[in-house]
Amino acid sequence: MGGLDAYHWLTEALDTIERAHWKRGMKQVTSRSGAVVEIGAQNVLNFASNDYLGLASDDRLVQAATRAMQDYGVGATGSRLLSGHRALHRKLEIGLARWKRTEEALVFSSGYGACLGTVVALVGDRDVIFQDQYNHSCLQQGAKLSQAKLYSYKHNNIQHLQELLQQHRSQHRRCLIATETLFSMDGDCCPLPEVLDLAQQYNSMVLVDEAHANGVFGQNGAGWVQATDCQGRPLIQAGNLSKALGSMGGYVAGSSVLIEYLRHRAPTWMYSTGLSIPDTAAAAMAVAIVQGEPQRQAQLWRNVHDLRERLNQAELPLLSSVASPIICLPVRDAATAQELEPALLQAGVFAAVVRPPTVPTSRLRLSVMSTHTPDHLGELVAILSDFRDGLA
Ligand SMILES: Cc1ncc(COP(=O)(O)O)c(C=O)c1O
Structure with a gap:
């Protein structure tokens, strides 16, 4: 056995990850972080960051x-x-x-x-x-x-x-x-x-x-x-x-x-x-x-309630009844999840679609920021409504 064989299992392990639709990639953000960011020369709504109060680029x-x-x-x-x-x-x-x-x-x-x-x-x-x-x-x-x-x-x-x-x-x-x-x-x-x-x-x-x-x-x-x-x-x-x-x-x-x-x-x-x-x-x-600056936290919560309300009105399903800046929507299966993230990005929404083994069931994870405007929230819900078949 040659020395390289000792590493062959890595390729097999990656194949397994690919077949299970668990393969992950990275998206390069080319602007400062914020409610809107640039990815691949396109400005997209940012619902993927944990920068809840918009301080990362303050x-x-x-x-x-x-x-x-x-x-x-x-x-x-x-x-x-x-x-x-x-x-x-x-x-x-x-x-x-x-x-x-x-x-x-x-x-x-x-x-x-x-x-x-x-x-x-x-x-x-x-x-x-x-x-x-x-x-x-x-x-x-x-x-x-x-x-x-x-x-x-x-x-x-x-x-x-x-x-x-x-x-x-x-x-x-x-x-x-x-x-x-x-x-x-x-x-x-x-x-x-x-x-x-x-x-x-x-x-x-x-x-x-x-x-x-x-x-x-x-x-x-x-x-x-x-x-x-x-x-x-x-x-x-x-x-x-x-x-x-x-x-x-x-x-x-x-x-x-x-x-x-x-x-x-x-x-x-x-x-x-x-x-x-x-x-x-x-x-x-x-x-x-x-x-x-408690007004940042207050605005974050106004946005959380506003977005939940808009999602409910659009009859999009929510994973939890608890209000918080982390709002999850169930995704039908891992295969749908894998396609959803790039499709949403193309439509102008940057959001994490989280899959097993990170979580037990696939989900779209929206992260609300205090710097999102009502227009951002409205645009998000309009775009998500076009993908409702995969959100169930
Ligand atoms: C719940 C929780 N704890 C700890 C960490 C790790 O923190 P850090 O990224 O600062 O290392 C994270 C995420 O990154 C997290 O989500």
Whole structure:
């Protein structure tokens, strides 16, 4: 056998992906991000980004990033524990802790790393994790790497979570319940107060991922934890700086003891280069803007309700009855899904069609921004109506 044969399985694996209609591609955006973007020399309505508040190309973020780069360069050059720590990181952490009303916060170089590294740091092979079956990959992979015993409960199903806790909690040392707050591929939210009640009853830690809820829910956009009045409760709040905050990076907010522990035990923080200078400066600016300009969040919600209303009037099916900026429409099957995305793009709509294995059933995922206008929403619904046969 020649050496190349060892890699032949890659071609076969790609063939399988192709046959299952799971093949993915990338679309190159050639303009600044916004409610309308340019793709392939065509201006299209943008319902694909997570830039809920339109901050990713806000001039104040651009200027904060530029000024910081001029003063301190681009890269952090090393782990925060070695050469990579800057005053800017600390400023962002203090800002995040104030926003989240926690004692402390810790900034990671990605949201993925913040969640994964925190799970790995908190539990090990003598412990147990209970997680929502639809949790994001960063929580799922963290759970696998941690070597803790893992049980998945049915999506947002408190009764199932309680049954699993009742059955298995007592056989393990530490216990962690992990859930997203606003679910990225379904657009619905976890029943956080009930999860926290169960956690108290079963002596369990709770880790929430607020990636999509930041800027969207709660007073000052502080997230689902704030919106559900859970800010004073014992809880580990993780999230990222790359969606409504328009920058890059992740964070964990919680007690001082937790954060000090993570500085000594979270591998994705200890052994990864500190968040880059421009990302850090832009994120700090975004945290201030989100709190100082609540009209952005208010406009986002007006758009959410307006779009749901228009979709209902056009009798287009919605996957969830919960209102949020993530609005999903069921797509008939994976083959239709594969054709739908390019067809919509040609018709002038940039939106994600998400397929298995990312989600259990194919769906069109529309992501609403505060910067969409009523005309954008009307145009979107008119175009989607032409594709109603595939949306079922
Ligand atoms: C729910 C959720 N958590 C975490 C992440 C990872 O964050 P980041 O892209 O900042 O690494 C994402 C998406 O990117 C996400 O959707």
